[in-house]
Amino acid sequence: MKKYQLGEFEEIVMLTVGVLYNEAYGVSIKKEIETRLSRKVSMGALHTALKRLEDKGYLRSFDGEATEERAGRPKKYLQITALGKRAMEYTRSTREELWNAIPKIAFKISG
Amino acid sequence: MNATPRPPHLFLRFFRWYCDPQLLRHIEGDLMEVYHERVVQQGARRASRQFMIDVLLLFRPGIVRPLTLQRTLTPGYMWKINMTLAWRNLVKGRGYSFINISGLAVGIAVAMLIGLWVADELSFDHHFANHERLMQVMMRQTNKGKTYTGMVIAPNVSGPLRTDYRDKVEAVALYGWNVDHIVADGDKKLVSQGIWAEASLPEMLTLEMLHGSRQALRDPSTMLISRSLAQALYGDANPVGKFLRLDDNQELTIGGVYQDLPGNTSFGATRLMLPWENKHNWITGVTEWDNHVCSLVIQLADGVDAAQLNEQIKTIPTAHIPYWQEEIMLYPMERMHLYGEFSESGAQDGGAIEFVWLFGTIGVFVLLLACINFMNLSTARSEKRSKEVGIRKTIGSVRRQLISQFLTESVVTAFCALLVALMLTQLSLPLFNTLAGKRIALPWSDINFWCITLGFTLLTGVLAGSYPAFYLSSFRPVKVLKGTFNAGRLASLPRRVLVVVQFTVSITLIIGTVIVFQQIQFTKDRPAGYNRQGLISVPISTEALQKQLDVVRHELLQTGVVVNLAQSSQTAARFGNNTGIEWRGKDPDLVEFFFNVTISPEFGETLQWKVREGRDFSREIPSDSSAAIVNVRAAEIMNLQPSPVGEVVKHGDREYTIIGVVDNMVTQTPYEPLKPCIFFMRGWMGTITIRLNPDVPVQEALAKIAPVFNKYNPSAPFDYRFVDDLYADQLDAEQRVGTLAGIFAGLAIFISCLGLFGLSSFVAERRTKEIGIRKVLGASVANLWHLLSKEFIVLVVISWFLALPLSVYYMYDWLQQFPYRITLSWTTFTAAALGVMALTLTTVSYQAIRASLAKPVNSLRSE
Numbered sequence: 001m002k003k004y005q006l007g008e009f010e011e012i013v014m015l016t017v018g019v020l021y022n023e024a025y026g027v028s029i030k031k032e033i034e035t036r037l038s039r040k041v042s043m044g045a046l047h048t049a050l051k052r053l054e055d056k057g058y059l060r061s062f063d064g065e066a067t068e069e070r071a072g073r074p075k076k077y078l079q080i081t082a083l084g085k086r087a088m089e090y091t092r093s094t095r096e097e098l099w100n101a102i103p104k105i106a107f108k109i110s111g
Numbered sequence: 112m113n114a115t116p117r118p119p120h121l122f123l124r125f126f127r128w129y130c131d132p133q134l135l136r137h138i139e140g141d142l143m144e145v146y147h148e149r150v151v152q153q154g155a156r157r158a159s160r161q162f163m164i165d166v167l168l169l170f171r172p173g174i175v176r177p178l179t180l181q182r183t184l185t186p187g188y189m190w191k192i193n194m195t196l197a198w199r200n201l202v203k204g205r206g207y208s209f210i211n212i213s214g215l216a217v218g219i220a221v222a223m224l225i226g227l228w229v230a231d232e233l234s235f236d237h238h239f240a241n242h243e244r245l246m247q248v249m250m251r252q253t254n255k256g257k258t259y260t261g262m263v264i265a266p267n268v269s270g271p272l273r274t275d276y277r278d279k280v281e282a283v284a285l286y287g288w289n290v291d292h293i294v295a296d297g298d299k300k301l302v303s304q305g306i307w308a309e310a311s312l313p314e315m316l317t318l319e320m321l322h323g324s325r326q327a328l329r330d331p332s333t334m335l336i337s338r339s340l341a342q343a344l345y346g347d348a349n350p351v352g353k354f355l356r357l358d359d360n361q362e363l364t365i366g367g368v369y370q371d372l373p374g375n376t377s378f379g380a381t382r383l384m385l386p387w388e389n390k391h392n393w394i395t396g397v398t399e400w401d402n403h404v405c406s407l408v409i410q411l412a413d414g415v416d417a418a419q420l421n422e423q424i425k426t427i428p429t430a431h432i433p434y435w436q437e438e439i440m441l442y443p444m445e446r447m448h449l450y451g452e453f454s455e456s457g458a459q460d461g462g463a464i465e466f467v468w469l470f471g472t473i474g475v476f477v478l479l480l481a482c483i484n485f486m487n488l489s490t491a492r493s494e495k496r497s498k499e500v501g502i503r504k505t506i507g508s509v510r511r512q513l514i515s516q517f518l519t520e521s522v523v524t525a526f527c528a529l530l531v532a533l534m535l536t537q538l539s540l541p542l543f544n545t546l547a548g549k550r551i552a553l554p555w556s557d558i559n560f561w562c563i564t565l566g567f568t569l570l571t572g573v574l575a576g577s578y579p580a581f582y583l584s585s586f587r588p589v590k591v592l593k594g595t596f597n598a599g600r601l602a603s604l605p606r607r608v609l610v611v612v613q614f615t616v617s618i619t620l621i622i623g624t625v626i627v628f629q630q631i632q633f634t635k636d637r638p639a640g641y642n643r644q645g646l647i648s649v650p651i652s653t654e655a656l657q658k659q660l661d662v663v664r665h666e667l668l669q670t671g672v673v674v675n676l677a678q679s680s681q682t683a684a685r686f687g688n689n690t691g692i693e694w695r696g697k698d699p700d701l702v703e704f705f706f707n708v709t710i711s712p713e714f715g716e717t718l719q720w721k722v723r724e725g726r727d728f729s730r731e732i733p734s735d736s737s738a739a740i741v742n743v744r745a746a747e748i749m750n751l752q753p754s755p756v757g758e759v760v761k762h763g764d765r766e767y768t769i770i771g772v773v774d775n776m777v778t779q780t781p782y783e784p785l786k787p788c789i790f791f792m793r794g795w796m797g798t799i800t801i802r803l804n805p806d807v808p809v810q811e812a813l814a815k816i817a818p819v820f821n822k823y824n825p826s827a828p829f830d831y832r833f834v835d836d837l838y839a840d841q842l843d844a845e846q847r848v849g850t851l852a853g854i855f856a857g858l859a860i861f862i863s864c865l866g867l868f869g870l871s872s873f874v875a876e877r878r879t880k881e882i883g884i885r886k887v888l889g890a891s892v893a894n895l896w897h898l899l900s901k902e903f904i905v906l907v908v909i910s911w912f913l914a915l916p917l918s919v920y921y922m923y924d925w926l927q928q929f930p931y932r933i934t935l936s937w938t939t940f941t942a943a944a945l946g947v948m949a950l951t952l953t954t955v956s957y958q959a960i961r962a963s964l965a966k967p968v969n970s971l972r973s974e
Binding site for chain 2: 025026029030042043044045048049051052063065066069070071073074075076
C-alpha cells in the first residue's frame with residue numbers, strides 16, 4: 001500500500017504545520033521543531049521536505065507579508081490539505097494498528 | 112543606524128544562481144530572517160558562518176533549479192515534430208532538395224573514394240605482422256658527387272649480415288624481381304608473376320597458409336603458389352604434393368598455397384614463390400660484388416635500433432668495389448612505397464606520398480565545394496522563411512525550438528546526402544579501382560570509418576544549418592512581419608565570398624587538368640625516330656623457341672602478314688641496360704652511361720630506323736659480329752673526328768668497330784632527354800619484334816601469327832604486346848593522374864554549377880515582383896537577363912583572376928620534373944576561363960530567361 005507516502009521527517013513537518021496552524025512558514029516551522037523535539041533542523045532539509053510535500057499535494061501555500069528583516073521577501077505560509085490530512089490519518093492509524101498488534105508480554109519481558 | 116550587517120554576498124549570489132526560481136523568494140526570505148535573528152543573538156560573524164552552511168546545505172536536488180527552464184512534458188515529441196517538419200520541407204522544395212542533396216552526395220562520395228585510396232596508400236606494406244621490423248637493404252653508389260640509391264643489391268652483401276650480426280638480425284631473405292613464369296599442369300598453361308625467394312621470406316612476410324607450410328621453400332624442388340593461381344589451376348582442391356611444370360624446363364612440387372597478399376603490399380602481384388636454391392635460379396650463380404641482381408630484406412630482432420645497426424653495416428660492400436664508393440643502407444620496408452625516391456645527393460626525396468598529397472588536397476577541396484554549396488543553398492533558402500520565423504515566434508515558439516528545428520532540417524538533409532553518397536561510392540568503386548589500379552572495397556564493418564563519416568555528416572549538417580538556426584531565429588517578429596526586414600548587403604556577402612572560393616578552386620583544377628593532358632599528349636607525340644605503328648613484341652620465353660628461331664622466322668614471313676622480324680635484348684619501347692664504354696680520347700673524368708642493346712641484323716629494317724652515316728648490320732658480312740652501331744646522341748658525346756665510323760670502342764674486355772650512325776630514337780621514359788645508345792650483334796636476345804604488314808587488318812594478322820608460335824613454342828601461351836602500348840605504359844602514372852584529376856575537376860565544376868543554379872533560381876524567385884514591374888515599365892528580356900546574370904558573372908571573373916596565379920604557380924612547379932615538357936601558354940588559361948564562363952552563363956541564364964519570360968500579370972496579381 002503505497003497510497004500515502006509519508007516519511008518520518010515529513011510526518012513531523014506535517015504535524016508541526018498543523019500545530020502552528022495559521023502561522024506556519026519556513027522559519028517558524030524550523031523553530032517549532034527545534035524547540036519541541038530538541039533537534040537541529042537545517043534549512044535545506046526543511047525546504048526540500050516542504051517542496052516534496054507540496055508536490056505530493058499534502059500541503060498548499062500562499063504568499064504572506066514581506067517584512068524588513070526578510071529583506072522584502074514574502075513569507076510562504078503553509079496549510080494542510082484534505083489529502084494531507086488523510087495521509088496523516090493513514091499514517092497514524094497504521095501506526096496504531098502496529099502498536100495494538102504488539103502482544104503485551106513483549107514489553108513485560110524487555111521492561 | 113550604522114551599517115546593517117549583511118550576509119556574505121558571494122554566498123547569497125551563489126544561492127540565487129542555483130535556486131529554483133519558483134522557490135527563490137520564499138527561501139531567501141527565510142534565510143534572511145534567520146540570519147538577522149542570529150546576528151542579534153550570536154553576533155554577525157557566527158551568523159555569517161551559519162548562513163554559509165545553510166546555503167551549502169540547501170544545494171541539493173529539489174532546491175537546485177532544473178537544467179532546462181522549459182519543462183516539456185514529452186521531450187521526444189519535439190523531435191518527432193522537427194523530423195516531420197524537416198521531411199515536409201524537403202518534399203515541398205523538391206527541386207531545391209534534389210540539387211542540395213545530390214551536390215553534397217557527390218562531394219561526399221568523391222571524398223570517400225579519395226579517403227579510401229589515401230588510407231590504402233598510407234597502409235602500404237603494413238599488412239605483414241612484423242612490418243615495423245622489416246628493413247629493405249638498399250644500395251648507395253656514389254660516383255663523382257652523384258649518389259644513386261636503389262633496391263638492387265649484390266647477393267654477396269647478405270653473407271656478413273647472416274654471420275656477423277646474428278644477435279641483431281633475426282632473418283635475412285634475398286629475393287628476385289617479379290617476372291613472368293609459365294606454369295603448366297598438363298595442357299593447362301598460365302603465365303604468372305613470381306619471384307625466386309629464400310626460404311625465410313614466407314615466414315618474414317607472415318604468409319597466411321591455406322595448405323602446406325611456410326617452410327616449403329627449403330626444398331629446392333618445392334614452391335609455393337598463391338590461392339588465386341591454385342584456384343585457376345585446380346579449383347578448390349588441395350594441390351599440395353602435385354607437380355607443376357615451370358618455364359618448360361623443370362617440374363616442381365607444390366609445397367603450399369598462400370592467401371594472395373593485398374594489393375597494397377610489395378608482393379601483391381606475386382603468385383609464385385620459387386625456391387632460391389633451385390638450379391634454374393641464375394641469381395645464385397652471381398658472385399661479383401658489383402653485380403646488382405636482386406633485392407634483400409632483413410628482419411631486425413626486437414628492440415634493435417635500425418639507425419645504429421645501419422652505421423655498423425653500411426660499409427660491407429665498400430672494400431670490394433674499387434670503381435666507385437658503394438655502401439648499403441637499411442630502409443624501413445613500409446616506407447619504400449611512399450618515401451622511396453632519393454635525390455642525387457642521397458637524401459630521401461619524394462615518392463608516392465606526393466600523389467597522396469595531391470589527391471588528398473583535391474578530395475578536401477571537392478568536399479569543401481560541396482559543403483559551401485550546401486551552406487549557400489540552405490542559407491539562401493532560409494531567408495525566404497523569415498516570415499515563417501516571425502509567425503512561429505508570435506505564436507509562442509521559443510528561440511531554442513526554432514534553432515533545433517532548423518538544425519534538424521539541415522542534419523536530415525545531410526544524412527540523406529550521406530545515404531546517396533554511400534550508394535554512389537559503392538557503384539563507382541569498380542570503375543575507380545580500374546582507374547587507380549587498386550583493389551579497394553568499402554569498409555562496411557570498420558568502426559573508424561563510420562565514426563568519421565557520421566561525425567563529418569553531422570558536422571556539415573550543423574554548420575550548414577547554423578546560419579538560419581542562429582541568425583534567423585534572433586529576428587524580432589514584429590519587424591519581419593511588418594515587412595521591413597531586409598537581409599541587406601552584408602547578408603549576401605559571405606555567400607558571394609563562398610561562390611568565389613568555389614569557382615577559384617574549380618577553375619584551378621580545370622586548368623591543372625588541361626595542362627596535365629597537354630603534357631601527356633606532347634610526350635606521346637614526341638618523334639620516336641622510328642615507325643612505332645604495327646610493331647608487336649613477343650618474349651622468347653622457352654628454350655624450344657630460342658632453338659628454332661630461324662624456322663619461326665621463315666614460317667612467319669611465309670604467312671604474308673609479316674613484313675619483317677628481328678630479335679633484340681630489349682624491346683624498342685624501353686631500353687634499360689646501362690653500361691660504360693671506352694673510346695679514343697675519352698675524358699677520363701667523364702661519366703656517361705650508354706644503353707647497350709644486342710640486336711639481330713634485321714632489327715634496323717624492322718624498326719625502320721634511319722642510318723645517317725655508314726651502314727646497317729648485315730648477315731652477309733661475318734666481321735659484323737664485332738661491329739657496333741651508335742646513335743647520333745652517342746656520336747655527339749664521343750665527338751670523334753672526322754667521323755665515328757671506323758673508330759674502335761671498348762665494351763667490357765672486347766673491342767668493336769663502329770660501322771654506322773643511326774638517328775636518335777625515343778626508347779625510354781619519354782620525358783627524359785635522349786640517351787646515347789650502342790648496338791651490338793653479340794649477346795643474349797630475349798625479345799622478338801615483328802613488323803606487321805600494314806595492308807592486312809591487325810586481327811587477321813595476329814590470327815595467322817599465333818599458330819606459328821603455338822607450333823614451335825607449345826609449352827607457352829602466345830603472349831604479345833604492341834610496341835606503342837608498351838611505350839604508352841611508361842606514361843601510365845601521368846595518364847592515371849590526369850584521368851583521375853580530370854574526373855575530380857569535372858565533378859568539382861559540376862558541384863559548383865549545381866550550387867550556382869540553385870542560387871540563381873533563388874534570386875530569380877525572390878525578385879519576381881521586381882521583374883514583373885520592370886517588364887510592365889518596358890524592360891526587355893535582354894535587359895532582365897543582364898540584370899539577373901551580372902552578379903554571378905562578376906563573381907566568376909573575380910574567381911578567374913584568383914585562380915590564374917594559383918594554377919600558374921603549381922603547374923609551373925609540376926612541369927619542372929619533366930626535362931621534355933610543354934611551355935605554359937595563355938591560350939590554355941583563356942580557354943579554361945571562356946569554358947567556365949560559358950558554363951556559368953548557361954546555368955544562370957536558364958533561370959534568368961525563364962524569370963524574364965514569365966508574364967508580369969501572374970507575378971503582380973497576387974499580393
